[in-house]
Amino acid sequence: MISTNGGGDGKVAVCVTGASGFIASWLVKLLLQRGYTVNATVRDPSDEKKTTHLLGLDGAKERLHLFKANLLEEGSFDSAIEGCVGVFHTASPVALSTVDPQAEMIDPAVKGTLNVLKSCAKYPSVKRMVLTSSVASVVYTGKPVDQDSVADETWLSDPEFCKEHKLWYPLGKTLAEMAAWDFAKENGIDMVTIHPGFVIGPFLHPALCTSVGMILSLVNAGNKIYPKFHCWSVDVRDVAEAHIKAFDHENQVSASGRYCLVGSSVPFSQVLGILHKLYPTLPLADKCEEVNSLKLPEFEASREKAEDGLGIKFMPLEESLKDTIECLKEKGYLHF
Numbered sequence: 630m631i632s633t634n635g636g637g638d639g640k641v642a643v644c645v646t647g648a649s650g651f652i653a654s655w656l657v658k659l660l661l662q663r664g665y666t667v668n669a670t671v672r673d674p675s676d677e678k679k680t681t682h683l684l685g686l687d688g689a690k691e692r693l694h695l696f697k698a699n700l701l702e703e704g705s706f707d708s709a710i711e712g713c714v715g716v717f718h719t720a721s722p723v724a725l726s727t728v729d730p731q732a733e734m735i736d737p738a739v740k741g742t743l744n745v746l747k748s749c750a751k752y753p754s755v756k757r758m759v760l761t762s763s764v765a766s767v768v769y770t771g772k773p774v775d776q777d778s779v780a781d782e783t784w785l786s787d788p789e790f791c792k793e794h795k796l797w798y799p800l801g802k803t804l805a806e807m808a809a810w811d812f813a814k815e816n817g818i819d820m821v822t823i824h825p826g827f828v829i830g831p832f833l834h835p836a837l838c839t840s841v842g843m844i845l846s847l848v849n850a851g852n853k854i855y856p857k858f859h860c861w862s863v864d865v866r867d868v869a870e871a872h873i874k875a876f877d878h879e880n881q882v883s884a885s886g887r888y889c890l891v892g893s894s895v896p897f898s899q900v901l902g903i904l905h906k907l908y909p910t911l912p913l914a915d916k917c918e919e920v921n922s923l924k925l926p927e928f929e930a931s932r933e934k935a936e937d938g939l940g941i942k943f944m945p946l947e948e949s950l951k952d953t954i955e956c957l958k959e960k961g962y963l964h965f
Contacts, residue, residue, distance in 0.1 A: 641664075641665055641666065641714055642665070642666040642667070642668060642712055642713045642714060643660060643665050643666070643667060643668070643713050643714060643715040643716065643717065643876070644667075644668040644669075644670065644706070644709045644710045644713045644715070644716045644717065645657050645660070645667055645668070645669050645670070645717045645719065646670045646698065646706065646709075646716070646717065646718045646719055646720040646745055647670065647671070647718075647719045647720025647721065648667075648669030648670060648671055648683060648695075648719075649671050649679040649680065649682075649683065649834055650719055650720070650834070650838070651828060651832055651834065651838040651840070651841070651865060652719050652761060652825070652828060652865055652868050652869060652872075653669075653717070653719040653720070653761075654682060654683065654832070654833040654834050655833060655865050655866060655868070655869035656717055656719065656869040656872050656873070657669055657683055657686065657693070658686050658687075658833065658869070659869050659870065659873055660873065661686055661687060661688035661689060661692060661693060662687065662688065663873070664688075664692075665692065666692040666693075666694070667692060667693050667694070668694050668696055668709040668710070668713060669683060669693060669694065669695055669696065669709075670695075670696045670697070670698035670706060670709045670720065671695060671696075671697065671698070672697070672698070672699065673697065674695040674696070674697050678835060678836065679834070680695060681835075682833050682834050682835065683695070686833075696708055696709035698720075700720055700721075700737045700740065700741030700744060701736065701737060701740055701741065701744070702744065703744050703747060704744075704747075704748070705744060705748075706744060706745050706748040707748050707751065709748075710745075710748045710749060710751075710752055710755065711751075711752055711754075712752070712754055713752070713754060713755060714754060714755065714756050714757075715755065715756060715757050715758070715759065715876045715877070716745065716749055716755055716757075716758045716759070717758075717759045717761070717872055717876070718742060718745045718746075718758060718759070718760050718761060719761040719872075720741060720745075721737065721738050721741060721742070721761070721801070721802070721805070722734055722737045722738065722801070723798065723838070723839050727797050730795075730797040730800070730801075734797045734798060734800070734801040735797070735800060735801045735804060737801075738801035738802060738804065738805040739801065739804050739805045739808050741805075742760065742805040742806075742808060742809050743808055743809070743812055745758070746758065746809060746812045746813065746816070746818060746820075747812075749818055750812075750816045750818060755818070756819060757819045757820070757821065757876055758813070758818055758819070758820045758821075759820075759821050759822075759823060759872050759875050759876050760806070760809055760820060760821070760822045760823070761822075761823055761825070761872070762802055762805070762806045762822045762823060762824045762887075763798075763799075763802045763824055763825060763826075764780070764824050764825065764826045764861055764889060764890075764891060764930060765786065765796075765798055765799035765802045765803070766785065766786050766799065766802040766803040766805075766806045766824065767780055767782070767784045767785065767786060767824055767887075767889060767930075768780050768784060768786060768930075769786035769787060769790055769791055769794075769796060769799045769803070770784055770785065770786060770787050770790070771787040771789070771790030772787075774928055775928070776927060776928055777928070778928040778929070779928065779929045779930070779931050780889065780928065780929070780930045780931065781889060781930070781931035781933070781934070782824075782886060782887040782888065782889055782931070782934055785803070785807075786799050786800075786802075786803040787803075788800055788803055788804060788807075791803060806822060809822070810822075821875040821876070821884050821885060821886065821887075821888070822886070822887045822888070823868070823871055823872055823875060823888050823890060824887060824888060824889045824890060825863050825868045825890040825891075826860075826861030826862055826863045826889075826890060826891040826892075826894075826930065827840050827843075827860055827861055827862045827863070828840045828862075828863055828864075828865050828868055829841060829844060829862055829863075829864060829865065829949050829950065829953045830864040830865035830866055830944075830949050830952055830953055830956075831865070831866075831952045831953065831955070831956035832865070832956055832960075835960065837962065841953060841956075841957070844900075844904075844950070844953050844954070844957070845957055845962055845963070847900075847901060847904060847913050847914045848911055848912060848913055848963060860893070860894070860895055860896070860897045860899075860900050861891045861893075861894050861930055862891070862892060862893045862894075862895075862900070862946060862949065863890045863891055863892040863893075863943065864892060864943070864944040864948075864949040864952075866944065867890065867892060867941055867943055867944055868890055870941065871888060871890055871935060871939055871941050874939040874940060874941070875888060875939060884938065884939060888934055888935050888938065888939060889930050889931060889932075889934065889935060890935055890941070891930035891931075891932065892932070892943030892944060892945075892946065892949070893943070893945075893946040894928075894929050894930055895946065896927075900946070900950065901913060901914060903946065903947050903950055904950060904954070907947065907950065907951055907954070908954060908965070910965065911954075911963075911965060
């Protein structure tokens with residue numbers, strides 16, 4: 630069992646891949662707060678736009694170490710993972726569109742995950758790997774569902790369905806997860822997978838991420854019409870907390886398997902309505918169209934395993950949306 634003392638004396642080291650990202654930055658922040666030494670991988674440690682916010686975190690001067698790593702380079706993560714007790718693999722491409730799906734989405738997701746696992750397999754110090762996946766590897770099963778359906782951790786997206794409908798991000802996530810479970814079982818690696826929905830909330834890094842960018846796109850949109858779909862949202866702080874609890878559970882109960890993380894499942898039009906209520910003077914979009922052109926789910930996602938198994942208490946959607954807008958304002962993306 631992994632010690633629940635955190636890294637109080639700074640001697641317990643963990644690795645976070647893709648540390649400059651939306652989820653990973655919060656994960657690094659919370660791990661440092663708990664006293665862990667954090668080996669953080671980034672593509673270019675000299676890129677201040679990717680690292681300054683990490684180096685400014687409390688505890689970073691004493692316990693944060695940056696490592697250069699490339700998802701497509703086997704052995705690239707060795708030095709960052711050596712001596713670590715836990716590994717959080719968050720690094721993976723996220724994009725709504727792609728020119729070359731294989732090179733831009735699938736290879737980095739699958740080969741990158743396997744390269745991190747291969748590094749984990751080299752070091753007996755690693756007690757658990759926590760893989761950041763997505764509900765995208767859960768819900769695209771290709772099987773008939775209706776509005777009364779409830780997706781849970783037993784669901785698995787069908788790669789053939791994803792290929793047929795050109796759902797490249799779900800395909801990459803699904804293939805990466807499948808390959809990861811096979812490798813972990815064959816090599817005796819203790820692994821847990823985390824499956825967040827649409828991640829919102831305040832961001833620590835300067836660059837705008839895809840999911841928060843969609844919230845920003847609702848502003849100054851005039852009469853622009855947005856696709857109708859259920860917004861399976863979750864706050865980034867809940868996602869980061871779930872990662873840590875999946876690694877080192879405060880109730881001394883070992884986590885296992887997959888965990889869906891969806892705090893709210895509401896129509897996107899309801900998200901728009903909440904923003905209109907919170908910020909009546911913002912020039913927000915008026916409505917959402919009635920055609921589900923993105924083939925996104927319109928049913929519920931189970932919160933049971935995350936709540937009962939990890940003890941996650943999901944942040945209310947209204948609070949998370951408010952913090953998202955306020956962060957966009959603070960970082961200069963909105964002016965009001």
